[in-house]
Amino acid sequence: MWVRAVWLGLRASAGGRRGFSSKADPQGSRRVTAELIEHLERLALVDFGSQEAVARLEKAIAFADRLRAVDTDGVEPMESVLEDRCLYLRSDNVVEGNCAEELLQNSHRVVEEYFVAPPGPASCLMEEVLGTENIREEATSFIYVKSHQALGSLLHQSLLLNPEGPQITNFNKGHKTREEH
Amino acid sequence: MATPVLRWCCLGRRCVFAGIGGGSRRGRGVPTGSTSSEKRGQSSVAQQPLITAQKPRKGEREWAAVVGLEIHAQIASNSKLFSGSQVDFAAPPNSLVSFFDASLPGTLPVLNRRCVEAAVMTGLALDCHINRRSLFDRKHYFYADLPAGYQITQQRLPIAVNGRLAYSICVGKRRSQMVTRTAGVKQIQLEQDSGKSLHDSLRSQTLIDLNRAGVGLLEVVLEPDMSCGEEAAAAVRELQLILQALGTSQANMAEGQLRVDANISVHHPGEPLGIRTEVKNLNSARFLAKAIDCEIQRQISELENGGKILNETRSFDYKLGCTVPMRDKEGKQDYRFMPEPNLPPLLLYDSRSLPIGTDPQQVIDIDRIRERLPELPRVTREKLVQQYGMLPEHSFALLNEVGLLEFFQNVIKETRAEPKKVTSWVLNTLLGFLKQQNLAVSESPVTPSALAELLDLLDRKAISSSAAKQVFEELWRSKGKTPAQMVAEKKLELMQDAEALEQLCRSTLEAHPQVVTDVKKGNPRAINKLIGLVRRATLGRADPTAIKEVLERQLSS
Numbered sequence: 001m002w003v004r005a006v007w008l009g010l011r012a013s014a015g016g017r018r019g020f021s022s023k024a025d026p027q028g029s030r031r032v033t034a035e036l037i038e039h040l041e042r043l044a045l046v047d048f049g050s051q052e053a054v055a056r057l058e059k060a061i062a063f064a065d066r067l068r069a070v071d072t073d074g075v076e077p078m079e080s081v082l083e084d085r086c087l088y089l090r091s092d093n094v095v096e097g098n099c100a101e102e103l104l105q106n107s108h109r110v111v112e113e114y115f116v117a118p119p120g121p122a123s124c125l126m127e128e129v130l131g132t133e134n135i136r137e138e139a140t141s142f143i144y145v146k147s148h149q150a151l152g153s154l155l156h157q158s159l160l161l162n163p164e165g166p167q168i169t170n171f172n173k174g175h176k177t178r179e180e181h
Numbered sequence: 182m183a184t185p186v187l188r189w190c191c192l193g194r195r196c197v198f199a200g201i202g203g204g205s206r207r208g209r210g211v212p213t214g215s216t217s218s219e220k221r222g223q224s225s226v227a228q229q230p231l232i233t234a235q236k237p238r239k240g241e242r243e244w245a246a247v248v249g250l251e252i253h254a255q256i257a258s259n260s261k262l263f264s265g266s267q268v269d270f271a272a273p274p275n276s277l278v279s280f281f282d283a284s285l286p287g288t289l290p291v292l293n294r295r296c297v298e299a300a301v302m303t304g305l306a307l308d309c310h311i312n313r314r315s316l317f318d319r320k321h322y323f324y325a326d327l328p329a330g331y332q333i334t335q336q337r338l339p340i341a342v343n344g345r346l347a348y349s350i351c352v353g354k355r356r357s358q359m360v361t362r363t364a365g366v367k368q369i370q371l372e373q374d375s376g377k378s379l380h381d382s383l384r385s386q387t388l389i390d391l392n393r394a395g396v397g398l399l400e401v402v403l404e405p406d407m408s409c410g411e412e413a414a415a416a417v418r419e420l421q422l423i424l425q426a427l428g429t430s431q432a433n434m435a436e437g438q439l440r441v442d443a444n445i446s447v448h449h450p451g452e453p454l455g456i457r458t459e460v461k462n463l464n465s466a467r468f469l470a471k472a473i474d475c476e477i478q479r480q481i482s483e484l485e486n487g488g489k490i491l492n493e494t495r496s497f498d499y500k501l502g503c504t505v506p507m508r509d510k511e512g513k514q515d516y517r518f519m520p521e522p523n524l525p526p527l528l529l530y531d532s533r534s535l536p537i538g539t540d541p542q543q544v545i546d547i548d549r550i551r552e553r554l555p556e557l558p559r560v561t562r563e564k565l566v567q568q569y570g571m572l573p574e575h576s577f578a579l580l581n582e583v584g585l586l587e588f589f590q591n592v593i594k595e596t597r598a599e600p601k602k603v604t605s606w607v608l609n610t611l612l613g614f615l616k617q618q619n620l621a622v623s624e625s626p627v628t629p630s631a632l633a634e635l636l637d638l639l640d641r642k643a644i645s646s647s648a649a650k651q652v653f654e655e656l657w658r659s660k661g662k663t664p665a666q667m668v669a670e671k672k673l674e675l676m677q678d679a680e681a682l683e684q685l686c687r688s689t690l691e692a693h694p695q696v697v698t699d700v701k702k703g704n705p706r707a708i709n710k711l712i713g714l715v716r717r718a719t720l721g722r723a724d725p726t727a728i729k730e731v732l733e734r735q736l737s738s
Contacts, residue, residue, distance in 0.1 A: 039515075079316060082525040089543055092259045092295035096279035097266035103275060103283050103391075113274040114379070114388035117325035 032058050245450045246477040247457075248413050248443055249405030250364075252420060253398050254430040255374065255438040256299045262373055262397035263290030263333065270436050274390040282395040284329035289523050294545070296397035297340070299429035300371050301529065301550050303399055304341030306423050306557055307366045311547050313529050315340045317371075317521040325389050326376035334372035334400070336518050340527065341369040346403065347559060348419035349577065350411055359573045364416050365404035374398050399430065405444060409477065410470030417441055417469060422558040422580060434466050443473050446490070447480045455480070456490040460497055460504055472497035476504045561586070569593075569600035578608050584622035585612070591629035598636035606636060610653055627656045635664040645724055648673040675722050682715075682723055686731045689715050700736060708732065 037048050037057075048054055100113050109116035258268055266279040281288035304311050316338040319331040344366030349359045376394035378387050401420065407413045421439055424430040432439040441464070446457035460476050463469045475497070480490050495504040530536065532548040562576035565586075571579075579586045589607045593600060611632065615625060635656070639649045652667045668674050689711060690697055696714075699707035708729065715728045 079520045079526060080522045082522070085525045086543065087292060087525045087527050089294040089297065089545070090260075090265065090291045091542065092293055093265060094260050094267040095265035096260075096281075097277045099280075100273070100275040100278065103278055103280075106283070106285075109386075111386075111388055113276070114390055115275070115325075117378070117387040117389055118385070 032061070242449050244447050244481050246408050246445065246447045246480075247405045247454055248407040248409065248445050248473055248477075250401075250403040250407070250413055250416065251442040251444070252401045252403065252417060253374075253440045253442075254303075254401065254420075254424055254432055256296050256397035256399055257428060257430050258293060258295045258299065258397055260293055260295075261395040262293055262296050262371065264395055265291075266395070268396050269392070270438075272392055274388075275392060277392040278394065282328075282391055290333060290521075292524065292527070293397060294542070296371060297527065297529075297545055298550060299397070299427075300340045300369055300399055301545065301547055302427050302554065303401070303424065303429050304344065304369050305547070305551050305554055306427055307341075307344035307346055307369070307401070307420075309341035309344030309366055309369060311341050311529060312338060313531075313534070314338065315371075315527045315529075317524040317527070319517075319519050319521050321515075321517040324375065324378075325387055326378045326391070326394065328376070328391065328394065332373050332375065333521050333524070335370035337520075339368040339370035340529075342367065344369070346416055346420060346423075348412075348416045349573070350415045351574070357574065359577065362406075362412060362415075364406040364412075367402040367404050369402075370400045372398050372400055399424075405446075410473035413441075413443060413473050414466070414470035418466070418581075419558070426555055426558055426561075428555070434464055437464065440464050441469060443476075445473060445476045445480065447477055447484065455484075456492050458490060458492065458504075459494045461494055461507065462496055465499075468497060468499060471502070472504060475502065479504060569604065571600070571604055575604050575608060578612070579604075582612065582615075582622055588622055588625070588629050592633045592636070595630055595633035596636045596640070598633075598640040602636060602640070606632065610650070614653075614657055626658075626660050627653065631656055631664060638664055638668060642724060643675060644668055644673050645675055645721065647721060648675070672720075673722065675724055682719070682727065682731055683735075685718050685723075686715055686728065686735055689718060690732070690735060697736065708736075 032054055037054060040046065040057075041048060048057060104110050104113065104115065107115045255268075256262070260266060261268060261279075261282065264279040264281040266282055267277045269277060279288075281290065301311055315335055317333050318336040320334050320336065321331045323330060346364045346366055347361055348364070349361045352358050352360050374393050374396040376389055376391040378389055380387050403416060407416060417439070421432040421434075424432040424439075430438055434440075440462060443460045443463060444457045445460060446455040448455040458476065458480070460472055463472050476495065483490060494507045496507050497503075498505050529545050529547055532546060535544060535546055558580050562573065562580060565571050565576040565579065566573055579589055585607065588611070589603065592603050592607065596603060611625065611627065614620075614627075615622060632653075635649055635652055638644050638652075639646060644652065648668070651671070651673060652664050655667050655671070656662070656664060662670075693711065693714065696707050696710055700711070711732055712725050712728050715732065716723055716725060719728075
């Protein structure tokens with residue numbers, strides 16, 4: 001399923017739909033342009049940083065592109081591996097909540113019972129985020145999670161990553177800076 | 182000097198545009214003359230002196246506007262769409278948040294049955310096709326108040342599609358004629374609400390409250406079948422009444438339970454549709470129509486002056502009274518839609534397809550929901566018109582105010598007065614007093630039974646209608662007294678003594694020979710003067726029609 005998600009993700013972002021010039025030769029190996037990298041960095045808050053990271057991304061794409069070798073003509077795509085399961089319906093009762101104190105412990109900064117995030121709409125924020133490492137920490141500290149591993153799996157679900165992909169900059173303490181790459 | 186703005190305003194007021202292109206696949210009315218619209222147009226010109234008619238002929242052509250709406254309605258449910266935390270408007274920050282709402286790793290969405298039922302109900306009420314199978318998707322945003330980094334929504338296959346929303350607007354010279362129009366409902370989808378951000382620019386930080394994060398929303402997408410702010414506002418108002426009648430949303434705009442985004446473009450009739458802008462967060466009923474009309478006007482002036490319309494997101498500035506571009510450096514956002522891997526497809530059933538032997542809690546039967554659908558506002562209004570011979574606009578007015586219809590029906594139940602009289606008293610007198618003091622119907626100092634008793638007195642001709650108004654005012658001011666007590670106290674009852682009235686009439690005629698001569702000369706207004714004089718002599722306690730009768734008899738004898 002992972003491979004599928006990566007594939008879909010790549011097809012969606014690199015598929016040239018928005019006119020990015022990622023050149024693909026008939027064999028499917030792609031050159032990733034600086035423009036595309038910049039866009040991906042903004043979306044995913046991932047710092048590709050170096051030529052080495054870009055090369056790693058290209059390798060990852062090539063890895064995923066091997067899926068193209070599979071002949072899927074006439075095969076109806078699945079929504080998910082759970083698609084023939086019943087969707088459980090919950091009755092409308094209040095059984096959770098009232099745990100603000102516990103939740104707020106996850107946040108670096110708290111004001112009264114609020115989480116604190118940097119100002120402004122996220123689109124502007126992202127630019128700042130990618131500009132300085134300090135702001136990056138601020139930007140994501142409100143989703144600070146104690147277990148890095150758990151965070152990693154969470155990110156996997158929304159970002160286009162596979163084990164061969166570029167390294168994620170850790171979102172909390174102890175992250176790597178650009179220099180360290 | 183006919184400026185483009187003037188012409189636009191006239192059109193806008195009447196909401197009349199040729200139905201060309203995708204803008205209106207349903208028929209529309211034909212332009213009719215209107216004096217009031219002209220006045221409005223001129224006042225707008227005064228506000229917009231920048232637009233001149235010096236531009237070559239271009240400005241002579243008519244503009245048509247196309248408006249589509251996306252309406253988010255918060256579902257009235259106890260708990261959130263995918264978690265068991267409470268839905269409440271006013272609660273301490275972050276107190277209504279579960280681990281799932283805060284998107285802690287390892288948490289999974291569990292769909293709330295009530296939210297699905299609310300979506301089906303709303304879909305049925307809007308004549309939608311209910312999809313027996315619908316899907317959930319992730320839409321990615323990077324916002325601090327959306328901790329998961331994505332919203333679960335229904336992009337590919339929503340729960341309901343292809344419906345219609347009929348709404349009415351006032352047209353005609355005195356805006357007294359109601360016309361029904363229809364906007365297509367493209368789809369209704371279930372999705373999560375986001376949390377709330379409080380921006381503290383002083384300390385340059387944003388405070389996040391996740392109480393609203395994950396609350397169930399119905400996104401109702403209306404086709405671009407509307408052509409001005411007034412139509413859009415009427416459509417939103419009707420949808421609001423429908424949601425409230427169904428109980429699927431409280432749809433209170435002030436509390437953010439109903440939020441509207443509008444897609445707006447202008448073009449010359451007969452030409453392809455123009456580039457559209459999206460005006461976000463039209464969250465006030467008062468400004469909805471104004472914001473849309475302002476944006477239409479801005480686009481027209483922009484194009485008239487050789488400018489271009491950008492496909493951008495704008496917001497309405499209430500203070501400036503115009504739309505302004507929203508700071509959106511991203512340009513076109515990439516939402517990276519993907520199927521929600523944690524939710525299998527949502528299956529719905531009807532009485533024929535209902536699987537046997539399954540837990541009834543786990544299946545939703547569309548036909549059962551259809552059977553239990555409450556009466557819709559449109560039907561209630563039709564019944565009022567039929568049952569009481571009411572004008573359609575009066576039926577609209579009765580439904581427009583919370584509790585007013587119930588008040589009306591309670592008065593009707595207890596009084597012998599004509600329904601027309603009751604309608605007029607409720608809509609003119611009662612509503613006027615309520616509006617003046619900014620009170621809700623439930624706060625009215627005059628109860629339905631007091632008004633019913635008052636109208637009975639009026640109906641029996643025990644008091645005159647001007648005395649009735651006086652009694653009403655007294656009732657409004659001092660609670661606890663009955664209308665009958667009030668009448669007795671203030672000596673407001675009509676003169677029932679016919680002999681005394683005859684006497685008074687005769688002496689009035691004798692005292693005003695000049696007026697009598699006028700009447701005899703055929704001046705039709707002279708008799709009114711005599712009636713007024715007699716009424717004054719009776720201290721307003723005689724019925725004018727009775728006076729008129731007596732006077733006419735005496736004058737002709």
